[in-house]
Amino acid sequence: MSEESVSVSVVLPAYNEAATIRTTVETTLATLSAFLSDDEFEVIVAEDGCEDRTPEIADEMAAEDDRVRHFHADERLGRGGALERAFRASHGDTLVYFDTDLATDMRHLEELVESVRTEGYDVVTGSRWMAGNVADRPAKRGVPSRVYNGLARLFLRSDLRDHQCGFKAFDRAALFALLDDVQDRHWFWDTEVLVKAQRRGFRVKEFAVDWEPKGDTKVDLVRDVFGMGSQILRTWWELSVSPRVNRRVGIVAGTLLTFVAVFLMVFHYLEPDKVWSNLQAADLTLVGVAAAIYVVSWPLRGLRYRDILEEIGFESRVGFLTGAIFISQTGNLVFPARLGDGVRAYVMKARRDVPYSSGFASLAVERVFDLLTITVLAGSVMIALVVSGDASQVASALAGETVGPRYESAARYASYVAAFVGTAAVVAVVAIVASARSDRNLVRPVVDRLSDDSYAMEVVAVVEGFVGDVQTVAGSRRSFAIVGGSSLLVWTLDVVTGIVVMLAVGIQLPVATLVAIGFFAVSVGNLAKVLPLSPGGVGLYEGAFTALVVGLAPGITVELALTAAIVDHAVKNVVTVVGGLGSMLALNVSLTEAVEESTEAREGGEAVPTES
Template identity: 65%
Template sequence: MSEVAVSVVLPAYNEEATIEHTVRTTLETLGTFLPDGSFEVIVAEDGCDDATPDIADRLAAEDSRVRHFHSDERLGRGGALERAFRESGGETLVYFDTDLATDMSHLEELVESVRTDGYDVATGSRRIPGEKQDREPERGLASTGYNALVKLFLRSDLHDHQCGFKSFDRAVLFDLLEDTEDDHWFWDTEVLVRAQRAGYDIKEFPVRWTPKGDTKVDLVRDVFGMGSQILRVWWEFSIKPRATRRAGLVAGILLTLAALALMTVYLDPDAILDAIRGADYRLVALAAGVYALSWPLRGQRYRDILRELGYDGDLLFMTGAVFISQTGNLVFPARAGDAVRAYVVKARRKIPYPSGFASLAVERVFDLLAITVLAGAVLVGLLATGGADGLAEAIAADIGTVEIGGQSIAPGAAARTALRVAAVVGVLAIAGVAVIVASARRDTDLVHRFVSTISDDSYADYVSTAIGQFVGDVQAVAGDRSAFARIGLSSLLVWGIDVVTAIVVLAAFQVPVTPYLVAVSFFAVSVGNLAKIVPLSPGGIGLYEGAFTLIVVGFTANITPAVAIAVAVLDHAVKNIVTMIGGIASTLVFNVSLVEAVEGAAEVEESVSSEQ
């Protein structure tokens, strides 16, 4: 049995300037209150690329109380600590930061609190009320915010979770590590929170602390890294125990009802009913059927995109995933449904989050490109044949107020805004595709260089890897000419069906469908879809309806503003209703709920880090 009673682990990453001083100071301080041979100091060197490994090897060779554990790859701070603790011999396990920011006069209290006083865990604190420490304002603000979030979401009673000055009873720590998932900066916070949940006796005591070295706030690490981990642990403690199948079903029903209610924010029910009263019900039903034909195409296109990224799936599931995400986008702002789709394909098909979001980005790029091509091609044709004169007159004129469903609508201003928005979005879409295709032929790691300018912390590698995979996946599709052409063609078919749906709705209002009207409809629907990319008017009649009305009225002589806007409202309503029905049906068929989606999100960092 080992005679070592206390094992002190020093996590080290590129510490060549300080590691020798830290080791010698630690040995000297431990020797003032512990018997000879009862302690060891372990350098947990975490994939350093400087002289730290050589210095640690020399120190270990010179003093039998010093041990060095080397790793060729980055394990993360938590990972390096855990590995060293498992190889240690002491019953009291201690670690502190190698910069010695915490005054070493506190080391005896840290060790003896666990070794002789009976505490399970001891931790230094810079934030106990009544104790003040000198800190840069920006780091002090970040620390205050972080600890407040931990206390709020994770119900912690401690004041300082990130002070690098902690000790543990060996058996207690290994019990806590059974469930601890983080292996980087959140590691010690998670251990402390789990210790409180398990009822272990924790001592938090004030320490004198002086910041050392580079103390600037690291936004990448502090915001994105530990913030997501707080949400993961909160989910595990507060939501997951209640997330039964029955609870998920009830939540899904309530969310569906909420989604239906929120539809009234975007489409006035009276306006829809009024529009339907003036239309041929049979043709309205036909329009819904035509639009439904586009969904298998959407599913196949999404399947093709994922296949280019190295993932496969059946057509039915992919179509359902698109239905679910588009339903979310219909009723919630900021395209929240896109995130839901990334969760769904991760949970059901094990597709990593970076690839899931990249596939969505590719889909959006092709959507914008296809709509722009359709609008641009028709506009060029109209200009070449002199058919655009009416549009200029309509833009210059002020389309009067229209009554639909008892609601007064003035589409003129919205329509002119819509045209400007559509033009800008179309130009950006073409420019974006050009940039992606061009960048797909470059092999420079621009992502890592950019992230490194934001953060020089080791967590930058973690984040840049995820972003780099995202960009690489987008470029993988753009760089394959065959895939680019195939997905581009399916995108044109998807949006072509979208236009045909509007044409059938026009016919439902007894409007004669001529080749010229078909061309006008392609232009009107395409510009309307480009306009609504930017939700400048989320309530009532939006930019889509305004653009559609102005273009149809401007290019035709026999369609009044009242009829045009009624067609636009009904066209939009038919598409939204089909989307909602498909989305609700898909959640039932595939037993998908937000409970399952959010639970899958907790795995994102593990999946990304495993690919480094």
């Protein structure tokens, strides 16, 4: 068969299909022969790192029939990777693929092919969700499929009903014009091609097909939930957000949002009639001293982060790391759910080539030590207060009984959150240290029970890297002591900042009492605001701080304690924002640039096909 005579290339992606591949190829050849001459088509078995006899059977068929070709891969490429590799090595101008289980009725094959060949469509896809089809969709398959396609239509502005039906055809020139922009190499490949074809203005046809599931579903929990869901978000960002965002827009938007956030934090709980006069009477010199003390804690954060990174094998300057922390903490004031933590991982990947798994692992280590240190500080003071005979007073303060009905629920809620976070921190440290001293790998066995897909194994590798980095730091007594000591210094300065603010707004207490209450109130307040239940912890911090100061120092009014909480929180947030904006300018990074630069370059170029 001459390569020049081939006009249609059909690719069959195959993974462990030994039981069915021969029947599939024979059915495909017979169906194509019904409307094409034998020299007009070829059938390519794109075998994707199979572990059964699929390669041997495919070799036998290729030797028996010159219309059949076989491409072997020693390792899994993913469905999209295997398809793209075979398409690039094909000879036809009309490129077709369908799933080897032949779930789609083969009587539709002629319409699929001719829609491209003679009707001039660039992309054609079968659909199990259009009116007029017959498709047996049990809930196990149907519900996830409807949800997925709904999300694709919503976020990616697609007009199609079914993006993942394994029954598609392409004009060669159109497909090759799209492939360089298609990043996924797994199951999302289909959706990405269809969405980008629509965005590029290619003629796309969707038609109803009769479909019947064959065998067990290959829907995979890890791959489909984490992989395809994240790919929808990645493509949405690429197509809808990134084109509208540049460095200048990012800096301006980030600046406005951070100042709005700080403004709301300062004034959300403000009662002008009762609190404003306290704010006006505050000693600005002491407020400035408090800010200066808090500023000193930031290079210590950079030093601590350097020690954490060095322990897992990465080096960087303290100045850069301090700036990266400033940017990420500013992001936490702007974005919900502590998304600023992710910004730091992106910055470290983009600017210092720290893998995402290690970037998030270093953040996890930092957070665990933060929470453990704050818990130790709060717990130590609480024990001292209880031992001194103030147990009932501490209980009343934590329950919010001393601040009146207006703030009681907020104070109680903040105390519950602080107790939960503190307990979780202790449990996390115990678990990490214990696991660091064990050689058992608990990640892979758990994921193996959920999935055996190649994408899942990639997830496993990332998680194992994350866990290994965390254990490296936690398992070393030296690093544990160094990071723990620097964490103690960081949070002691944070508490001292709060104590100086208490003095600045006029809270007069004996030194020992002021220090004890300051350590307890600031530490519990910091624990309360850890969970991303409000932007920047607004309300939770103030509720816990106010309740404890009033409860443990009966002579202090609610309004005065609330003033101290507001000023303390505001001073720290203003320092964070100013440092964040300065770091963005100094490092030439914006909050949005971190996301822009997060897309990893495709690795290694195109694979070279090996034909059997």
